[in-house]
Amino acid sequence: MRFKQLQWSWHKIKKYRFAYIFILPTVLGMLTLHLIPIVQGIYMSFLNLSQFTLDKYLGAPFVWFKNYYDVLINTRSPIRIGLFDAARNTVIYTVVVTFGTLLLGMLVALMVNREFRGKGFIRTLFLFPWVVPTYVTGLLWGFMWQRGVGIINIILVDILHLLPSKPFWLIGPNTIWAIIIPTIWRYWPFSMLLLLAGMQSIPEELYEAADIDGASGWRKFWEITFPLLRPVWSILILFGLIFNVYSFNIVIMMFGFGAGFPGEWGDLLMTNIFRNSFMQWNFGAGAAASVILMLTMILIVNVWFYFYKKAEEETR
Amino acid sequence: MNLSYYARKRIKDYLIHIVMLIILLFTLFPIVWMVYTSLKENTDILVGKIPLSHAHNNVAEIAPDDSSIWILTSDGGINKHNRKTLKESDYKSAQTMTSSFHTDDKYIWISSANHGLLRYSKSDLNKKSEFDLKLPSFDKAKVGSTTIYGTKDKIYFSMKYKGFQQVVEFNKKLGKVVRTFNIKNEFSPSQVQSLFVAGDTLMVGLDTGLLSVDIKSGKIKKGFSIMEYLPLGVEKIKLLSNGKLIIAGNNGAYLFDMSSGNVVKNIYPKAVYGLSVLNGNVYIGTNHGFIAYSAKEPMMASPLGAENLFHQIKRDGTVNPGAKLVPSEVVAIAGLGKNLYVGSTFGRISQYNLNSKKVVNSAVARQGHIVVSWVNYVDMWKNVDFGLYLGNSFFICGISMFFAMIFATMAAYALSRFKFPGSKLFSMAILATQMVPGIMFLIPIYSNFVKFSEITGIPIKGTYYGLIFVYSTFFIPFSVWILRGFFAAIPIELEEAAHIDGCSPFQVFWYVVLPLAIPGIIATGIYIFLTAWDELILAWVLTSADTMTIPVGIRNFVGNYQNRFDLIMAAATVATAPVMLLFFLLQKHIVKGLTAGAVKG
Numbered sequence: 001m002r003f004k005q006l007q008w009s010w011h012k013i014k015k016y017r018f019a020y021i022f023i024l025p026t027v028l029g030m031l032t033l034h035l036i037p038i039v040q041g042i043y044m045s046f047l048n049l050s051q052f053t054l055d056k057y058l059g060a061p062f063v064w065f066k067n068y069y070d071v072l073i074n075t076r077s078p079i080r081i082g083l084f085d086a087a088r089n090t091v092i093y094t095v096v097v098t099f100g101t102l103l104l105g106m107l108v109a110l111m112v113n114r115e116f117r118g119k120g121f122i123r124t125l126f127l128f129p130w131v132v133p134t135y136v137t138g139l140l141w142g143f144m145w146q147r148g149v150g151i152i153n154i155i156l157v158d159i160l161h162l163l164p165s166k167p168f169w170l171i172g173p174n175t176i177w178a179i180i181i182p183t184i185w186r187y188w189p190f191s192m193l194l195l196l197a198g199m200q201s202i203p204e205e206l207y208e209a210a211d212i213d214g215a216s217g218w219r220k221f222w223e224i225t226f227p228l229l230r231p232v233w234s235i236l237i238l239f240g241l242i243f244n245v246y247s248f249n250i251v252i253m254m255f256g257f258g259a260g261f262p263g264e265w266g267d268l269l270m271t272n273i274f275r276n277s278f279m280q281w282n283f284g285a286g287a288a289a290s291v292i293l294m295l296t297m298i299l300i301v302n303v304w305f306y307f308y309k310k311a312e313e314e315t316r
Numbered sequence: 317m318n319l320s321y322y323a324r325k326r327i328k329d330y331l332i333h334i335v336m337l338i339i340l341l342f343t344l345f346p347i348v349w350m351v352y353t354s355l356k357e358n359t360d361i362l363v364g365k366i367p368l369s370h371a372h373n374n375v376a377e378i379a380p381d382d383s384s385i386w387i388l389t390s391d392g393g394i395n396k397h398n399r400k401t402l403k404e405s406d407y408k409s410a411q412t413m414t415s416s417f418h419t420d421d422k423y424i425w426i427s428s429a430n431h432g433l434l435r436y437s438k439s440d441l442n443k444k445s446e447f448d449l450k451l452p453s454f455d456k457a458k459v460g461s462t463t464i465y466g467t468k469d470k471i472y473f474s475m476k477y478k479g480f481q482q483v484v485e486f487n488k489k490l491g492k493v494v495r496t497f498n499i500k501n502e503f504s505p506s507q508v509q510s511l512f513v514a515g516d517t518l519m520v521g522l523d524t525g526l527l528s529v530d531i532k533s534g535k536i537k538k539g540f541s542i543m544e545y546l547p548l549g550v551e552k553i554k555l556l557s558n559g560k561l562i563i564a565g566n567n568g569a570y571l572f573d574m575s576s577g578n579v580v581k582n583i584y585p586k587a588v589y590g591l592s593v594l595n596g597n598v599y600i601g602t603n604h605g606f607i608a609y610s611a612k613e614p615m616m617a618s619p620l621g622a623e624n625l626f627h628q629i630k631r632d633g634t635v636n637p638g639a640k641l642v643p644s645e646v647v648a649i650a651g652l653g654k655n656l657y658v659g660s661t662f663g664r665i666s667q668y669n670l671n672s673k674k675v676v677n678s679a680v681a682r683q684g685h686i687v688v689s690w691v692n693y694v695d696m697w698k699n700v701d702f703g704l705y706l707g708n709s710f711f712i713c714g715i716s717m718f719f720a721m722i723f724a725t726m727a728a729y730a731l732s733r734f735k736f737p738g739s740k741l742f743s744m745a746i747l748a749t750q751m752v753p754g755i756m757f758l759i760p761i762y763s764n765f766v767k768f769s770e771i772t773g774i775p776i777k778g779t780y781y782g783l784i785f786v787y788s789t790f791f792i793p794f795s796v797w798i799l800r801g802f803f804a805a806i807p808i809e810l811e812e813a814a815h816i817d818g819c820s821p822f823q824v825f826w827y828v829v830l831p832l833a834i835p836g837i838i839a840t841g842i843y844i845f846l847t848a849w850d851e852l853i854l855a856w857v858l859t860s861a862d863t864m865t866i867p868v869g870i871r872n873f874v875g876n877y878q879n880r881f882d883l884i885m886a887a888a889t890v891a892t893a894p895v896m897l898l899f900f901l902l903q904k905h906i907v908k909g910l911t912a913g914a915v916k917g
Contacts, residue, residue: 016734018730019730019736020730020736022729025723026724029788029792033785036764040760040764041759108339114329123907124907129347131896133892135850135891136870139885149362149881158364298751
């Protein structure tokens with residue numbers, strides 16, 4: 001019996017030899033650069049890994065859950081300070097950016113999805129921000145948000161006189177908007193592109209039938225466009241959530257040109273962990289925070305999948 | 317409203333179009349602003365000035381002749397005005413920066429740091445000659461001003477920047493540089509600020525002293541240190557009829573005896589902006605007018621001296637006696653007959669009648685040409701090794717894209733066509749890699765590389781292949797995820813038919829599936845290239861000075877130049893331009909490919 005089973009799986013391997021050869025390089029790469037480092041990273045989160053013990057690396061003292069205690073409970077540990085601010089900011093940032101990109105992308109996709117001259121060219125122009133590298137986005141908007149010399153304050157105060165005095169954008173509670181708006185600016189064209197493609201694949205007959213029934217444009221959107229685009233926007237939400245939680249370049253380049261502290265309202269989990277790991281040499285705690293974040297993300301993605309599947313079954 | 321259905325529809329459509337264009341404007345504005353500020357001067361950026369600067373149109377030289385008066389401004393502006401009415405009759409801009417002029421009967425000669433030596437014909441300003449100076453030390457990219465002194469058939473000039481330790485002699489008839497005087501001396505390093513030829517002697521005013529050079533032999537005769545009197549240098553030299561020199565600068569004007577090498581007397585104690593010797597008088601332009609001295613010793617302020625002369629002239633040049641005005645520096649004074657022509661900063665010129673002692677007429681030279689600071693790019697390029705970074709980025713991103721595409725295509729095809737044991741686990745693993753914070757990989761990968769190098773002796777950190785390996789592997793999972801959709805969209809019947817015809821699985825893949833998937837592969841490849849171009853953290857940790865990519869280079873650069881927004885924006889533009897261009901050229905493939913994969917997958 002056991003022999004037969006073995007033979008069977010050998011047979012299968014032979015049958016799928018082609019497929020296994022094809023995925024082999026990817027699997028090898030993922031093992032060396034994904035799986036092993038993740039396991040090491042998780043192990044690191046149990047070590048007291050600082051600048052004194054970095055040489056020993058995985059031989060550093062094993063401290064069990066001390067890092068987790070420092071990250072979550074011990075209010076006096078340096079990494080715990082500011083971490084909850086960063087978590088709050090990350091939640092606001094991720095949700096606003098994800099749905100902001102989707103909303104703006106949908107709006108412009110609906111506008112571009114008409115017949116007019118130069119449609120392809122205008123769509124290309126809309127896509128330009130998406131090609132600007134994120135570190136440039138951070139630098140550029142960091143410059144534009146400057147209080148005295150930034151163009152945003154010049155337009156708001158000096159030209160339009162909308163505000164009585166020039167506000168600080170990179171200090172204080174405004175900071176959260178100073179990081180959200182550039183991120184939306186950078187990423188919304190991509191949502192627009194995918195939604196536009198989705199709209200173009202919706203059969204025209206549906207709209208014609210709705211026209212005959214006398215449906216309004218609003219109604220047509222909610223009854224036809226929006227539901228039929230569900231595969232696109234649900235993927236956009238999923239990847240938006242993941243990407244934005246792990247967003248790093250824009251914020252790090254906007255403050256102190258890659259070495260500054262974004263402040264109470266600008267710090268994200270990624271910048272916080274990066275600072276704690278590489279500027280305060282607290283690698284163990286950084287790893288612990290990363291692991292917690294990763295587990296949270298896995299949970300969120302699974303919840304998303306659960307609802308996605310459920311909704312899919314309902315529509316069938 | 318009683319509008320027809322179609323009319324309402326058209327109005328609605330029109331409004332939507334306008335809203336769309338407004339959004340487009342807002343979308344593109346930051347990119348436009350980035351490129352625009354990279355062309356501005358940093359001082360303009362720091363004061364929040366939006367338009368580009370005009371070059372300063374200070375009057376550099378006034379040259380009257382029989383019928384007209386030539387107002388030559390330091391931005392290379394040649395203003396020809398009527399001698400009597402001071403009305404403009406012709407204008408030409410040489411588009412040079414901080415230039416100096418020499419005029420003779422036929423020509424106007426301009427020396428400037430960015431264009432070298434130019435010649436304009438007085439009779440027809442469109443006749444322009446540019447001379448190839450063939451000087452190895454002349455660098456057009458350097459910012460500096462120049463000084464020039466012309467005689468009947470020769471021109472002597474020098475550039476006012478460190479490293480140009482020469483005075484160039486140019487023959488007007490031959491139209492080329494005849495020789496250069498090396499002025500390296502006991503005061504070096506120094507820069508030339510003024511020139512004057514007296515007989516066989518060339519006087520060279522430096523920022524550190526004064527030199528006399530023998531023109532025939534080309535050797536330095538003597539150097540005079542006048543730091544005690546003019547610590548900022550000799551900016552102006554003029555010869556008096558009694559053989560004595562007047563030297564002037566930011567700390568006053570002095571009478572200088574060449575034979576003894578001593579300063580004889582202080583004539584004027586404050587900053588001197590203009591200096592002329594006319595009709596036996598010495599005219600000194602001050603910061604709010606001019607003052608005249610008799611050229612005979614002992615020098616006394618002549619009754620002509622009118623320090624408050626320019627209080628009578630408005631900023632726009634109109635005469636307004638009795639009005640108090642912003643002082644402006646008198647930089648050029650020239651005379652003809654009973655008239656004195658006085659030019660000042662902001663391009664103003666006034667005709668002063670020596671009999672009535674009043675300003676008779678005045679005019680303003682044209683505003684300087686708009687300055688586009690291309691030099692920001694040159695400066696930035698000099699300060700950082702951008703060529704190396706660009707090359708590194710192209711090489712690493714290109715090769716990584718190549719490998720990632722090959723392996724991702726294979727894996728995606730296997731995943732979309734074969735339900736092999738472990739395929740579900742594999743596709744889950746691919747999605748899971750996207751859920752790990754990149755920072756978690758950083759230390760393990762770095763430490764593993766260091767350990768690996770210690771054990772095997774093969775360096776990985778700071779090498780091209782190290783980063784290429786990391787990039788290719790990191791971008792494979794997402795590429796597989798996108799490409800799977802493309803393969804799923806290719807009808808399986810084609811493959812079955814090929815299989816029945818006797819193709820091996822690889823042949824099916826190579827000859828049937830791959831050609832159909834090419835658009836998707838190209839699109840994914842470009843996407844990977846853009847993402848790799850964007851990658852900062854891994855490159856930060858894994859590159860060394862030789863293999864640094866653009867993002868790391870920029871990060872280091874902006875850290876050192878925090879207030880040089882002009883340079884930072886120039887760097888940002890240089891980092892964006894290649895990918896922008898790539899995108900613009902290939903956008904059809906990207907749009908088609910990405911959308912097809914994402915929508916169907």
